[in-house]
Amino acid sequence: MEVVEWDEGWEATLVVAARAGDLGAFDSLVRRYRPALVVLASQILRTRDQAEDAAQDAFLAAYAALPQLQDPSRFGAWLGTIARHRARRLAMGQRREVVPIDAVILSYTPALAEKAAANDDRKAIRCALDRLPGEILPVVELYYLDEWSVREIASLLDLPITTVKWRLHTGRKLLRNLLPDLEEENERELL
Structure with missing residues (x-):
């Protein structure tokens, strides 16, 4: 295996390339510094998993802040400072709250949020329907899901x-008890 000499000039060149958007250059920096960052973080955190998390966080933060690095030849020291900061924050339990990506996306798209809420309502309704008594369920499903008329249901079921x-009335009453948060005006639309 050939060992390549690493020097500050080469490191500065990679930093400049990474700033310009060259992901391969940043990947080279990550491969170079990852083992050192994990060791550095493990001195603070004492568990390998947490140390790897801190190192990963440090690389993400460094990539985002790369344009702010004034002296590319100081990348290693700068990255070490970021890693120590991340490790200390993890050790003190002050890690920033992680927001699921779904919440971020939905917060920017009200239409998607409404669709997701409607989908959640449909799932809740499906679960509630499955809890209805056997003689009530087909009537409610035909009326609400298949949009059959009372007369058509009576004819089909020979009732x-x-x-x-009466079965529709009973089914609605049971569903209201099973789904107290469901708005009455949305009953037929969601079912």
């Missing part, structure tokens, strides 16, 4: 219209 209406 009097009053029985179909």
